[in-house]
């Protein structure tokens with residue numbers, strides 16, 4: 001199997017210098033997602049686990065952590081557990097990126113993971129349009145269970161993040177998301193790229209206004225709101 005791999009990043013793991021391992025494959029189909037490009041890229045330029053481990057051994061003095069991202073890493077539980085074990089053996093801190101749809105997997109690895117970033121993409125009732133129909137029966141229960149699991153952690157060890165898609169994360173959706181978390185939760189908002197880029201100065205101004213409005217809404221639910229551009 002091959003993985004996407006970024007040798008070092010200063011932005012994917014708060015406070016750490018990390019490498020990023022991308023596991024291809026996801027059970028959602030967000031329009032703004034890089035996952036399809038990732039799958040094609042991994043096929044041609046992917047790294048094997050042996051190559052990644054060899055690089056990490058050599059780069060250990062420069063890196064403090066590894067971010068395991070996707071796709072959706074929790075879809076492959078055995079692989080995820082194996083990766084966590086191997087990266088921890090190199091004394092690296094572990095961050096997991098997840099869409100929260102596999103709460104039982106998240107629960108099984110939670111104590112071995114130093115930091116979790118979970119996407120909250122839209123209102124619970126609108127999630128079914130983002131996910132594969134096979135997910136319908138369990139998705140909302142799992143999302144809520146994942147949120148509850150994170151809310152029990154030290155707030156410095158997890159974050160929720162929302163991509164500010166004008167369609168999926170409009171004001172009503174941000175209020176619904178805000179009601180799922182608590183005020184100690186870190187809530188990162190991310191500019192949406194690829195869905196509706198502003199085409200002129202007027203649209204850019206409108207987008208800035210929308211971003212500010214989104215931040216204001218998020219701040220009414222969390223003390224730790226940050227915009228990632």
Ligand code: SF4
Nearest residue numbers: 026028030033071099
């Ligand atoms: S959950 Fe993440 S990886 Fe999956 S389709 Fe959505 S943005 Fe892409």
